[in-house]
Amino acid sequence: MISKTTIDNVFDTARVEEVIGDFVQLKKSGSNFKGLSPFTDERTPSFMVSPVKQIWKDFSSGKGGNVVAFLMEHEHFTYPEAIKYLAKKYGIEIEETQQTDEQKKQANERESLYLVSEFAKEYFKHVLFKTEEGKAIGLSYFKERGFTEQTIKKFDLGFSPDSWDAFTNHAIKKRYKLDYLEKTGLTIVKDDTSTGTATKMFDRFKGRVMFPIRSMSGRTLGFGGRILTNDKKAAKYLNSPESDIYHKSKVLYGIYHAKQSIAKEDNCYLVEGYTDVIQFHQTGIENVVSSSGTALTPEQIRLVNRLTQNITVLFDGDAAGLRASLRGVDLILEQGMNVKICTFPEGEDPDSFSRKNSLEELKSYLEEKSQDFISFKASLLASEAKDDPIKKADTIRDMVVSISKIPDVIKQEVYIKECARIMDISEAVLFNTLAQLLQKEQRDASRKKRSEKKTMEVVASEKKPVEKVDAQYELERKIIELLLLYGPKEEDFEELILETDEKGEIDFKPETQTKTVFRKIYLDLQEDEIEFTNDAFKELYTAITDRFMREEDLKVDDFVKVLEPEKAHAVTDILMEEEKYSLHNWERKEIYVKEKKHSVSQIVSETILNLRRELINQKIKELSETIKQQGPDDEQVNLQDVVDYITLKKLLSEKLRRVV
Template sequence: MISQNSIAQVFETARVEEVIGDFVQLKKSGSNFKGLSPFSEERTPSFMVSPVKQIWKDFSTGKGGNAVTFLMEHEHFTYPEAIKYLAKKYNIEIEETERTDEEKQKADKRESLYLVSEYANEYFQKILHKTDKGKAIGLSYFKERGFTDETIKKFQLGYALDEWQAFTDEALKNGYNIEFLEGTGLTIVKPDKHFDRFKGRVMFPIHSMSGRILGFGGRILGNDKKAAKYLNSPESEIYHKSKILYGLYFAKQTIAKEDNCYLVEGYTDVIQMYQRGITNVVSSSGTALTSEQIRLIKRLTNNITVLFDGDAAGMRASIRGIDLILEQGMNVRVCTFPDGEDPDSFSKNNSLKEVQDYLTENSKDFIQFKASLLFEDSKNDPIKKAETIRDIVNSIAKIPDQIKKEVYIQACARIMDISESVLFSTLAQITKKENQEANKNYKQEQKAFDVVRTEPKQVSKVNIQYELERKIIEILLLYGNKTEKFEDLVLKEDETSGDLVLEPVVHEAKVFEKVYLDLQEDEMQFTDDDFKTLYYSIVDNLNQNEDFSAKDFINNLDQKMAPLVTSILMDDEKYNLHDWERNNIVPKEKSHSVPQLVSQTILSLRCYLIDQKVSAFKEETLSPDADLKSVMENVKDYVGLKMLLSRKLGKVVGS
């Protein structure tokens, strides 16, 4: 268990914009930050972070909360794991009691898989550094590759003994369950035996963006031709290779800072370049590049430079990845190394300046690269040249931005010595064909569901009471502790005409006291259970704490309620996503008229409740046992009260 003192220290120190900035590229937007949602596929930002309120809101999915909630949502941390992650990030010492074996067994499956993976990572490092075989075989290999001790420790490289059950037996001895050893793929379980998946291999742990161990890559060192040179962990509940980039945990901050990401093929390419000083580098770890991997990079930068070795056949096989990058609306450049060189060897054999200069001078726009690569095969063959041009136009068709498309068509026309009009015509044909195909697929999908004809859906009505109760919670969170001058309207007889008129009476009070007393006057009860819980919790906090802040309230709130509170607080921020001020539209700040907002909300709620009451009385008149005289008197009284409240509301709104 983590002590409350440690938790409070973490919340006090952690900055939500810094924490989220490690995972999402954030750009300043007024007093807030905005970026692309890490929870959905989008091209325009709908993700907002408020440094003032220390909360975030994703308008594309409805998720929201504080720094801890973000880590729980994005990295699937448990609450204690999120606290520990933040403590590590901000160098805060955590006070806690050690987990017992019983507590380990009670951990849920997903957390257990992480625990096993973390244990395996520590075990493989210990074998590498602390055993004779590890030093003689594993450490020697890494040294031969030119890796320094600092690099080996940073990337947490390890070694698996060339024995069938060494790791599994040690893990079982330390209380780890065979179910989870099998679940991570570290142990292969047969009916009559079990054995290690990784045997006699140097180990490359694969980290999530937050540094958690998800799986491993293992390289064989022997000459066994039957065994795969590289072996990766199998897919599991925590490891999905198509959604992970090797090295992203170490590279993410530099990628955002440099606004560019170098994409290479293998583990050693990443490590060698990082060691040389090129730290904004990641790898797809030998798998074909996927859209999910590209979107991970897009959160941090819009620019990718793909690095290929001198193998032309390998380059052609990788061109598909460039089209995927273009589809995501990203800018892509390509750099190839001299024959016989790859990012690993080139970084090892050249200085940092030489590597940087080479990358700068030899990085080509994707059209120049594709044209030069394909042109060699087709320069003396008109038919092949035509196919090459069509291939390039196919890539341009993947780009979502129309302006970029036109610029690239112009560049292609110059490079391939062909008229722009022909290329634009070809582009239009390709686009038309793709649209027709998309429409055809859409209709087929719809047809599959169109089995039963259903009546058109009725548009659901707005729940007025829900919205007004929500507004009261918002008022209390934002302004509850503010002292304001409230103008109450009281019925008095006009001395001249004798008519009853509304006269203003001004008094000073805290916002939460005004709200509480007005609602008590009507004995109003919240109909939404969550709002009811929040209301009494906020009022209790405001009563006891003169320094009440929404940030502290959220931090101490049950994490299940945090998204609701965040949603309430951040609703107005979504208008900042559209840059209204640039179009000379400036939304009015609610804080400019808090007393008016409070009075308007309370009066609106009271009018609504009266309408509900009158409707209930009308229902009573349908009963044969109803006391019609009494019911009508009640209706008359409530209608009179509604008229009075409506007059007050009219004056509040119009003031």
């Protein structure tokens, strides 16, 4: 267990905007920051971070909370892991008690897979540096590739012994379960045909140098292993299989080490292999990631899109397969990103070229040789078409197809004009072709939408009717919001003193009193003996009022950090509700939204009156049901109660109309 002192120290030190800034590109928006949601596919920012309140809210997915909640949602950390991650980031020493064997057993399966992967990474590193086999084979290979010991340690490179079960046996001796070794893909388990039991175990990465694949936060997800022998039957590179923690289509090799540099340089270099990434880092260019030999996916592109809008794709000098690789460029364009392409001289790749050149020479080459995607694609396809008119027509259509993927219409027009200039064809023809392509896409999208709508209608017809809005829930939520935002604020409230005149009729006499919002709400609810019906709001109300009773103030960031994740999420929803309007930049459209703080007393009074009216409505319904089941004697008494409540409801309604 991590000590409370350490947890308090972490919360006091960690800044939510700094931590989230490692994963999402944030831009200033008033007193807050905004960015693209890291949880959904979007092109318009709906993700808000409040440095003042030290909370965040993602309006597209509904997620929100404090800095720990972000790490738990985004990186799937447990609470202790999130605290440890922040402690490491801010150089805070962790005080904790040793985990017992029982506590280790209670770790969930996903967490167990992470633990096994981390153990494997450390094992492979140990073999590389501390064993004769590792030093003679693995370390020698890395040094032949030009990697320094510092670089090898930075990327946690390792070596798996050339033995069928060396790693597996060692892991089992250390009490790691075979089930998790198999699920991570580190161990291959096969049934013994003679007995029908799973007794044959093999190390998947036997005799390979190891490249740990890490998440954006640094967790070990899986491995890539390169064989060093000339065995033609074995794959040169072998990756971990898909698991609950490793999805190759959603991971970019090197993103952990590159994320800060990508955001700082506002550009990301995309290469193909592990060694390309490592060699670039060693040379001094750190904003580089790799798709690890797999075809580029939208999920991988979105990882980069959180950090920058600019990607430079680096291709080997070997032109074979280059055209197929360009399909990934279209995917990048679809995400609304800016793409440049750079190729190396024939026979060179990013690894070999960066080894032969200094940092200045490499930077200069990348700057001079990086072409806009349309110029590069035009020159490549035009050289293939040569003097063949049919091939040239296909080339031009291919380029227009790429342009049609761009969501920004201004960029589309600029690229069409550039394409017309390069390919010596009229702009009108290209614009006409683009229009046809876009119309076809719209028709296809429309058909798909109609099909989905029919499906949804069928599903909806089978569902229960939509439930009505729970008025009391909304009013209780509003009270929590008012306490959080304006609790210690002093306001002039028009109190309603209930009086009965000479004729016996009930009326309200207004009287102005100055008090804090907290005191107004607390005393009014106490006076009416009102209790919250929603359990979460009831607990929050108790926690908030206890804090005000003790301190007469409530610092939101301090309050949120001590709450359980679920309650912290509820508080964030409430606090960030109004921030979403700033995402739309209404001021640019000359629409100015009146801020709530200008009429706090009005909103507080209105909320309490509405809550009273809602409770009176409930009481009238209860009495009406009781009357139906009672005899004539009791009925008259209850009827009078109903009349009194209706009179009170009428007075409240009149008062609400005047306030509103």
